[in-house]
Amino acid sequence: MGDSLSHLPQQLANGLTLGAVYALIALGYSLVYGVLRLLNFAHGEVYMVGAFIGYGVLSLLDPALAAGLPGWLGLTAMLLAAMLGCGLLGALIERLVYRPLRHTHRLAPLLGALGIAFVLQHGVLLLASARHRAIHAELILPAALGFELGSVRLSAARLLVIGIALLLLAALSLLVYRTRMGRALRAIGADPEAAAMLGVPVERVVSQTFVLGSALAGAAGVLVGLVFTKVWHLMGVAAGLKGFTAAVLGGIGSLPGALLGGLLLGIAESVSTGVISPTYSDLIVFGVLIVALLVRPSGLFGKRAQPKV
Amino acid sequence: MSLLMCDQLTMAFGGLQVLRGLSFAVEPGQIVALIGPNGAGKTTALNLISGLGRPTSGAIRLEGRSIAGLAPAAISQLGVARNFQSLRLFLNMSVLENMTAVGYRRARTNTLQAVLWTPAFRRDAALWRARAEELLGLFGSRLGPHRYDQPAYSLSYANRRRLEIARALMTRPKLLLLDEPAAGMNPHETDELAALIAALPRRFGLAILLIEHDMGLVERVADQVIVLDHGAAIAVGSFAEVTADHQVIAAYLGQSARAAPDEPPEEEAP
Numbered sequence: 001m002g003d004s005l006s007h008l009p010q011q012l013a014n015g016l017t018l019g020a021v022y023a024l025i026a027l028g029y030s031l032v033y034g035v036l037r038l039l040n041f042a043h044g045e046v047y048m049v050g051a052f053i054g055y056g057v058l059s060l061l062d063p064a065l066a067a068g069l070p071g072w073l074g075l076t077a078m079l080l081a082a083m084l085g086c087g088l089l090g091a092l093i094e095r096l097v098y099r100p101l102r103h104t105h106r107l108a109p110l111l112g113a114l115g116i117a118f119v120l121q122h123g124v125l126l127l128a129s130a131r132h133r134a135i136h137a138e139l140i141l142p143a144a145l146g147f148e149l150g151s152v153r154l155s156a157a158r159l160l161v162i163g164i165a166l167l168l169l170a171a172l173s174l175l176v177y178r179t180r181m182g183r184a185l186r187a188i189g190a191d192p193e194a195a196a197m198l199g200v201p202v203e204r205v206v207s208q209t210f211v212l213g214s215a216l217a218g219a220a221g222v223l224v225g226l227v228f229t230k231v232w233h234l235m236g237v238a239a240g241l242k243g244f245t246a247a248v249l250g251g252i253g254s255l256p257g258a259l260l261g262g263l264l265l266g267i268a269e270s271v272s273t274g275v276i277s278p279t280y281s282d283l284i285v286f287g288v289l290i291v292a293l294l295v296r297p298s299g300l301f302g303k304r305a306q307p308k309v
Numbered sequence: 310m311s312l313l314m315c316d317q318l319t320m321a322f323g324g325l326q327v328l329r330g331l332s333f334a335v336e337p338g339q340i341v342a343l344i345g346p347n348g349a350g351k352t353t354a355l356n357l358i359s360g361l362g363r364p365t366s367g368a369i370r371l372e373g374r375s376i377a378g379l380a381p382a383a384i385s386q387l388g389v390a391r392n393f394q395s396l397r398l399f400l401n402m403s404v405l406e407n408m409t410a411v412g413y414r415r416a417r418t419n420t421l422q423a424v425l426w427t428p429a430f431r432r433d434a435a436l437w438r439a440r441a442e443e444l445l446g447l448f449g450s451r452l453g454p455h456r457y458d459q460p461a462y463s464l465s466y467a468n469r470r471r472l473e474i475a476r477a478l479m480t481r482p483k484l485l486l487l488d489e490p491a492a493g494m495n496p497h498e499t500d501e502l503a504a505l506i507a508a509l510p511r512r513f514g515l516a517i518l519l520i521e522h523d524m525g526l527v528e529r530v531a532d533q534v535i536v537l538d539h540g541a542a543i544a545v546g547s548f549a550e551v552t553a554d555h556q557v558i559a560a561y562l563g564q565s566a567r568a569a570p571d572e573p574p575e576e577e578a579p
Contacts, residue, residue: 175423179423180410180423180434180437181423183402183406183409183410184410186399186401186402186406187399187410187411190399190400190401190402191397191399193361193381194399195399195410196380196381196382196385197359197360197361197381197382197384197385197390197391198385198410198411198476198477198479199382199385199390199411199480200382200411201382202382
């Protein structure tokens, strides 16, 4: 035990990386939920597709990188392709599945989401087989690169994940709190009917919300690929569940909540893996969630549910 | 051509007949008041005009074009805006955000330009904000600059009503629907509001269809008054004309409805 405790600072640092990724995924859940009160359970699969797009771009660029293309350009290409691809995928899912189901039974969009999740998993399975694909992150970031503070070591990949995640979070909060689209998005979340009657283009803003959330998931997929150096077609299942958990822990619908929930979950997972046991880490993480929800049923930043008049 | 034309509107919710052949018109620049006892169908009529529901039968025409059953967003785009009797502000957003969130179909720049923060976008945003400030300025210091960044939930009841009117004007409507805009205001505030409402048609080139229980306000602003009872118009004319009508007096004071005309409407606490 004493030996495990000495890993604590390192596990905290690792947890920060994991947490940044969970936060990016959780933001997608929270954005969509905040606007539509819809749980987009295909979100984890969009993240998985993002990881595969990153893998594909890296494979394409492999010769160019070997020939001296700077690594940061390769990374930018991976991120842009994944964010763009996933953004489009998100808009497509919304248009083809959620929009037609929006005013039907409450459970229909949820089942539609599960259906889309299977379609994406098996689509990727068909295209890429069930093999784990290795991401050669060293093509982009020399493995030796990194940063050390006492016994704690953060690799360049981990630092990059945290940095890019923070950058995207900042960009998102600017968009949501400082632009017309963000105001429209919050107005629809508050009262879609009143917003529509006042000329807010609800369908367009909903599409844009899916593009945003899905692009963040795509970025998260690329970043995870760089840290854990492999991608496979079922990687979205656990990550989607953790991202959703982080969103609920923070208070679903709340953007600061998604960030905090993601970081807490990542750190809890990392610390319980390193200090207690990898076998029990999920048990501990979800145990923490249950306790947190018993104490604060609407999450850390969530508002108390108010009865509708 | 009339700006708004309602022809033989009927609306039934299950077995409950709320409107029974309601017909009336609103001319450009006019202020028309719909009055009547509680349950006469006034708000239902307003809801149908703004696209909340489709009439069971009958026609609604805006500048000759049928709008019955169109989506609220489409009707907003054709130039109809409204406030809500029950107040539907975006409570967690600031006063200015409530104003600038709406009606931006008319904006000339898109989200990409917003993200890139282009000069065209900044110009557009500045114009939009200037318009919001101008409209809030209609209420003088009540919604003055010190309130711009306050969240809507912190506003008083009367200020919430004012903000809803200003917000509706952001969409540049041809027809403004006002559902009990003076509810919850004291006599002095109601007076102030009456002066403002009376000035709106000329200033913004719009017509107003108004539901109001405060007869003083109706008398001051309405060019024409339509009295509803049991879902149909029982009198149409100037305020003086309809208040002299014995059918109207019977509707208000008779057995069919006990509500006095100036009784405050039922409202939840702010």
